[in-house]
Amino acid sequence: MTQEKSQKAKNLTHLLSPEAKSRQNSPLKDAFKYYKLPGMTFLGGGLPLSDYFPFNKITAEIPTPGFTKGIGAPLTDDIKSTVEVYKKADQNEPNQIELARSLQYGFTEGQPEVIAFLKEHTETIHGVPYQDWDLIASVGNTESWDSTLRTFCSRGSSILVEEYSFSSALETANGQGINTVPVTMDEFGIIPSALETLMSRWTGNKPKLLYTICTGQNPTGSSLSAERRKQIYDIACKYDFIIVEDEPYYFLQMETYTKDKSQREGKQVHGHDEFVKALVPSFISLDTEGRVIRLDSFSKVIAPGLRFGWIVGQAALLERYVRLHEVSIQCPSGLTQTLTNALLQKWGQSGYLDWLIGLRAEYTHKRDVAIDALEKYFPSEVCTWVPPVAGMFFTVSIDVSKHPKFHELGEDPIKIESLIYEEGIKQGTLMIPGSWFKSEGQSTPPQKNLPQNPSQRTHIFFRGTYAAVPLDQLVIGLEKFGKALRVQFELE
Amino acid sequence: MTQEKSQKAKNLTHLLSPEAKSRQNSPLKDAFKYYKLPGMTFLGGGLPLSDYFPFNKITAEIPTPGFTKGIGAPLTDDIKSTVEVYKKADQNEPNQIELARSLQYGFTEGQPEVIAFLKEHTETIHGVPYQDWDLIASVGNTESWDSTLRTFCSRGSSILVEEYSFSSALETANGQGINTVPVTMDEFGIIPSALETLMSRWTGNKPKLLYTICTGQNPTGSSLSAERRKQIYDIACKYDFIIVEDEPYYFLQMETYTKDKSQREGKQVHGHDEFVKALVPSFISLDTEGRVIRLDSFSKVIAPGLRFGWIVGQAALLERYVRLHEVSIQCPSGLTQTLTNALLQKWGQSGYLDWLIGLRAEYTHKRDVAIDALEKYFPSEVCTWVPPVAGMFFTVSIDVSKHPKFHELGEDPIKIESLIYEEGIKQGTLMIPGSWFKSEGQSTPPQKNLPQNPSQRTHIFFRGTYAAVPLDQLVIGLEKFGKALRVQFELE
Numbered sequence: 001m002t003q004e005k006s007q008k009a010k011n012l013t014h015l016l017s018p019e020a021k022s023r024q025n026s027p028l029k030d031a032f033k034y035y036k037l038p039g040m041t042f043l044g045g046g047l048p049l050s051d052y053f054p055f056n057k058i059t060a061e062i063p064t065p066g067f068t069k070g071i072g073a074p075l076t077d078d079i080k081s082t083v084e085v086y087k088k089a090d091q092n093e094p095n096q097i098e099l100a101r102s103l104q105y106g107f108t109e110g111q112p113e114v115i116a117f118l119k120e121h122t123e124t125i126h127g128v129p130y131q132d133w134d135l136i137a138s139v140g141n142t143e144s145w146d147s148t149l150r151t152f153c154s155r156g157s158s159i160l161v162e163e164y165s166f167s168s169a170l171e172t173a174n175g176q177g178i179n180t181v182p183v184t185m186d187e188f189g190i191i192p193s194a195l196e197t198l199m200s201r202w203t204g205n206k207p208k209l210l211y212t213i214c215t216g217q218n219p220t221g222s223s224l225s226a227e228r229r230k231q232i233y234d235i236a237c238k239y240d241f242i243i244v245e246d247e248p249y250y251f252l253q254m255e256t257y258t259k260d261k262s263q264r265e266g267k268q269v270h271g272h273d274e275f276v277k278a279l280v281p282s283f284i285s286l287d288t289e290g291r292v293i294r295l296d297s298f299s300k301v302i303a304p305g306l307r308f309g310w311i312v313g314q315a316a317l318l319e320r321y322v323r324l325h326e327v328s329i330q331c332p333s334g335l336t337q338t339l340t341n342a343l344l345q346k347w348g349q350s351g352y353l354d355w356l357i358g359l360r361a362e363y364t365h366k367r368d369v370a371i372d373a374l375e376k377y378f379p380s381e382v383c384t385w386v387p388p389v390a391g392m393f394f395t396v397s398i399d400v401s402k403h404p405k406f407h408e409l410g411e412d413p414i415k416i417e418s419l420i421y422e423e424g425i426k427q428g429t430l431m432i433p434g435s436w437f438k439s440e441g442q443s444t445p446p447q448k449n450l451p452q453n454p455s456q457r458t459h460i461f462f463r464g465t466y467a468a469v470p471l472d473q474l475v476i477g478l479e480k481f482g483k484a485l486r487v488q489f490e491l492e
Numbered sequence: 493m494t495q496e497k498s499q500k501a502k503n504l505t506h507l508l509s510p511e512a513k514s515r516q517n518s519p520l521k522d523a524f525k526y527y528k529l530p531g532m533t534f535l536g537g538g539l540p541l542s543d544y545f546p547f548n549k550i551t552a553e554i555p556t557p558g559f560t561k562g563i564g565a566p567l568t569d570d571i572k573s574t575v576e577v578y579k580k581a582d583q584n585e586p587n588q589i590e591l592a593r594s595l596q597y598g599f600t601e602g603q604p605e606v607i608a609f610l611k612e613h614t615e616t617i618h619g620v621p622y623q624d625w626d627l628i629a630s631v632g633n634t635e636s637w638d639s640t641l642r643t644f645c646s647r648g649s650s651i652l653v654e655e656y657s658f659s660s661a662l663e664t665a666n667g668q669g670i671n672t673v674p675v676t677m678d679e680f681g682i683i684p685s686a687l688e689t690l691m692s693r694w695t696g697n698k699p700k701l702l703y704t705i706c707t708g709q710n711p712t713g714s715s716l717s718a719e720r721r722k723q724i725y726d727i728a729c730k731y732d733f734i735i736v737e738d739e740p741y742y743f744l745q746m747e748t749y750t751k752d753k754s755q756r757e758g759k760q761v762h763g764h765d766e767f768v769k770a771l772v773p774s775f776i777s778l779d780t781e782g783r784v785i786r787l788d789s790f791s792k793v794i795a796p797g798l799r800f801g802w803i804v805g806q807a808a809l810l811e812r813y814v815r816l817h818e819v820s821i822q823c824p825s826g827l828t829q830t831l832t833n834a835l836l837q838k839w840g841q842s843g844y845l846d847w848l849i850g851l852r853a854e855y856t857h858k859r860d861v862a863i864d865a866l867e868k869y870f871p872s873e874v875c876t877w878v879p880p881v882a883g884m885f886f887t888v889s890i891d892v893s894k895h896p897k898f899h900e901l902g903e904d905p906i907k908i909e910s911l912i913y914e915e916g917i918k919q920g921t922l923m924i925p926g927s928w929f930k931s932e933g934q935s936t937p938p939q940k941n942l943p944q945n946p947s948q949r950t951h952i953f954f955r956g957t958y959a960a961v962p963l964d965q966l967v968i969g970l971e972k973f974g975k976a977l978r979v980q981f982e983l984e
Contacts, residue, residue, distance in 0.1 A: 018669070019667055019668060019669065022666065022667055023667045026659050026660060026663060027659065027928045028660075028928065031924060039920045040917075040922060041920060041921040041965055041968055041972060042921075042960070043922060043957055043960075043966070043970075044922050044955075044957070045957065045960055046710060046885060046960065047796075047957075047959060048791075048795070048796065048959055049564065049960065050795075052563055052564050052795075053794070054554050054795075054835060054847070055831070056554065056567045057553040058550060058551065058552045058553075059551040059552075060547050060548075060549070060551075061547070061548040061549045061550075062547060063546050063548075071546075072541065072544050080548070102797050103796065103797035103798065104796060139631060139799075139821055139822075140821075140822060142818075142819060142821075142822055146819060154647075155646075167518050167520055168518060168520075168819055169819075171515070171516055171518060171819050172820070174516065175816070177510070218538060299597075300540055302546060303540070303542075303544075303546075303826070304539075304540065304595065304596060304597045305591075305594050305596055305823075305825065305829075306595065306825060306827065307631075307821070307822065307823070307824065307825045308825070326634075326663075327660055327661075327663050327664040328634060328638040328664070329631055329632075329634075329799070329821060330631070330632060330635070330799065331799070333631075333797065333799045333824065333825030333827060333828040334795070334798065334799070335797070335825060335827040335831055336825040336827050343547075362544070392540075425532075428531045428533060429532065429533040429534075429535065430526050430532060430533070430534050430535060430536050431535050431536065432520065432523060432536045436519045436520065463536075464535040465535055465538050467539065468535075468539040468540070468541065469533065469534070469535065473533055474533075477533025478535075480533060481535075
């Protein structure tokens, strides 16, 4: 935060939706300037007295930084810390958020202490290149995305999405009557030249934004390289659209996969600088114009049920989100804000980085176990995979043209996909068919005139995860899916 | 819940918005039927392991039921209880929500234990008359209202609102391009005959819903009588619209005001049955057709910062809210759900009623102090008031035709209102001008052909609250406002 920044964000308010543009400030807000003015008796606001909040003191047991036994180790006494939060500030340690404040109305942007922590963290990790950026709280990326669409789009708007994308995110757009135009991907994410071609041929209303899960993508597990990010950012500037980077998996970046187990041990990052440098640059770290909206969240790094995310972007655009949040979610739960803040303040910036480094080690190991199992059990005659470098997901690409019923079933890859899905369930294991994530929108002119990934006529994929199951189960599950593939393809 | 109900809700899906109708179920949901099936290895979902959730055990100090010293009494050891919640179910008491579950994804409808508690409570208080009602969680009534509008309305829709209404609620509608048509009120709320006249003359697309804060209304402090509720419900059935009752203040119902202080002591309700019977019947308690959506919240009875509300209505309509919540808020914070549930389970239904009875006593006393101060300090020559029977607000009606500058300022009540507002601030006290809450929408044909409240040409009102300030400050503030009125009206 000490760095002086001369550059200011570009004015992009022309990209706001009619809904976002029309939001009024409440006249009541104006009256609140008199609240707590010396000598003023303020009878204006309907706030309950905090005396009636029936939570007086809350204590939580948390792991002690260092996390030398791993972040998932049972909390034995030697690695256990305690945080205490109180209703009144005078009982709390510095930088705690008293319950009398967090359980009251107010602070749509988020409580100042935890927002300041997140801003400092964001500057450390991303070093946003312009001056007037801001950071506001949300109740998680699902809500941040819903609010983003309401802030920039209206019924009939088009947006750009990855060819395969998180089905809930697509459904958010579909419900709002927004056209989700797919951008061609390969195993490393969006292909910049395909995006450029799509935009250069576009007619009619330009898309308002590109939605990308650029690190550990859901469902493909792909991660955009620094080079592709820069190319895509330049295209966004050229064609004047917003990039929305939905980044729940950003800190699930891992070491690159290596088959030789003896080489794995030494690869894990140790120091904080080494850790930060090993991260792929985010879009917002490249954002000289202020046209990136970054959706960040504690869901994958602390816990999803906190319902606590945050949005980073230029202040003038985020102000419109705050107006929307005032009349929708208001802010994350006060218990969540007070307790998450207590945890973060206890850990400090340094302890939080230790936690994230611990997370990196855990996911690297899980990913290694998954890819080892693919190597062992999946038939290489019909399958390929790219070991993911981030996220919770891996995908297995399958050449359906080698399936014995391919011709009989009219060379329809989806029919073979169904057979494999059903066979997997029969064998007692479930992975998700890639076609379930296909985005369905239409560009103008229709994208069929555009270059398509030719392998789609002969290749399908399945999405698996190494995040959610114990490692022994993961291996058993993949062994069973490998068997399902062998049965279907009549191998051995 | 033991009562057998034969009546089922009417099919009202024709009132849903295009957005609500178009929402799809995710195909991924279908796959989740295999989750936790014996023998199945489920590699489908991207859930983080609960081992990585850094909250192990949380302890909270809460007041012990009985609340004999009042609900706002400092928590001394003799009236203090403790609740403990753990990550794993086997360490918890029965009916607790383990943190491993509440901090995970899932349960958009709300965690089963706390929803069951709220359903039992709802049946006790409201006795919903039909069979297929349901109750789902929200993050508070502000969000419930936003979701309600998105579920029933679209840009250009009209809705009915109280002539003076909560400005944030009107702004929620305005932002969505929804026309808010005012229904004439008097000091006791919506006038049923005015609503009937408005509807009988309506041309064009009928309003989708009536939005009413029917108990302790914000801003007027009025509460609809049981008789008016029944009449309004019958009009809703006749003209086929939904009634949305926004009821944060429902449990801030009080004893009726009596000037004679000696008579006050004995009036407070004591037993649970007496308490429940003393409550005004809600719209949902009259709802034989399933056309009431009730918005309920802990904000005024536990704490606003919990961000925990709930919606009651017929199951077929609430299912559409769940689809919306899946792609927006997901659910209230897991910490909020686990800790609020722990509090409620510790108190039990009976202890929670004790708490609400305690709240009634507190607000009755605050209201009495406020009205006593009005009696003492406000000039009866120009002011009148109706002591509220519910909520946080009182209003003072002022006859501006008696203001010395009334004719000079073109007989414009709003100009006199501004003078009084400014004079209040000059005297060091702030109440909110009633005109700030005026709803501005237009009916078709324009409502100017309809009967209007003639007193609006000569009367204004100011809204004050007795909720948010200590009682000594309340009296001082009202004394100062009384002085401001005397100065403005050149009295004494």
